[in-house]
Amino acid sequence: MSKKANYSYVGVGFIILVFGIIFVPKIIDRLKHNNTVENDRLNIKTEEERATKSDLAYLEINGSPKKVPEFNFVNQDGDTISNQDYLGKVYVVEFFFTTCPTICPRMNRNLVEIQNEFTQFDNFGVASFTITPEIDTPEVLKAYALKYGITNPNWHLMTGEEDKIYELANVGFNIYVGKDDSxxxxxxxxxxxxxxxxxxxxxxxxxxxxxxxxxxxxIISEAEKVDDEGMKEEISMLKEDIAKLLKE
Structure with missing residues (x-):
């Protein structure tokens, strides 16, 4: 190999060495800086999310927060409604039936009162599931909604297959429903x-x-405050917590 070729290799090597000394630290610093900026952005976002979170707890099952199970039923207008329709909304869940002679009328009068408290929020709703779907057709549920003054478009009174509704109540929400001839x-x-x-x-x-x-x-209305057995009403409490979630 000629001396000229050796000089050429030496020259290229020298240029690479100079480039490494001058520019590589700048590139590394820039990468670090960009990562820092991105991390800062993520941290700011996380802090903002924390700031908007209320003090309401999550129901945890085996260490994980419990989500509403999937459901798919028909409402009082004949429309198919699923859990996906409620995403982005704060809502209350109940299980009832239209011919209930005892607690259901009280429950739904209380829910109507809550409905009227949050009329300015289009992201508030109610999910009512009938436990007598063979009786509570969409037409029956529609008449029930009119009777009780249910006007919130996000309040769906739903009917469907009985076994799926009972599973949703007892397993999905741990809200007991059952048949009892006594x-x-x-x-x-x-x-x-x-x-x-x-x-x-x-x-x-x-x-x-x-x-x-x-x-x-x-069951107990806000106006009643307590029932005959001394149990305190929780409707006012529920209103307060709905307001907290709407701000999240």
């Missing part, structure tokens, strides 16, 4: 409401021991 009307069910956030998670405030309440009693 009670009036032949059915019994919980008078509790579940509160769902915009992302589809079950939320509630905590009790005196720091545990999620999970449900809100829907």
């Amino acid at each position: 009670v009036e009307a032949g059915f019994e069910h919980s008078g509790n409401f579940a509160l769902i956030d915009k992302e589809g998670y079950i939320r509630s405030r905590k009790d005196d021991f720091g545990n999620p309440k999970i449900f809100y009693s829907g």
Whole structure:
């Protein structure tokens, strides 16, 4: 190999060395700076999200927050409604039936009162599932909605296959419903409401021991304050917590 060729290789090597000394640290610094900026942006976003989160707890199952299970039923207008239709909305869940002679009328009068409290919010709703779907057709549910003054377009009274509704109640929400010939009307069910956030998670405030309440009693009205057995109403509590979730 000629001396000239050796000089050429030496020259190229020298240029590469100079480039590395001058520019590589700048490139690394820029990459680090960009990563820092991006990390800062992510941190700011996370802090903003934390700032808008309320103090309401998540119901956790095996360490994971519980989401509303998938459902797909027909409402009072004959439209098919699923859990996806409620995403982005804060809503209350109940199980009822239109011929219920005991707690259902009280529950739905309380829900109408809540409905009227949040008329200015188009992202608030109610999901009412009938436990007597063979009786509660869309037409029957429509008449029931008119009777009780249900006007919120996000309040869907839903009917469908009985076994799926019962599974949704007892397994999906842990809100008891069942058939019992020994009670009036032949059915019994919980008078509790579940509160769902915009992302589809079950939320509630905590009790005196720091545990999620999970449900809100829907039977006693805010005006009554307490029932004959001394149980306090929780409608005012539910209103407060709906307002918190709407701000998230």
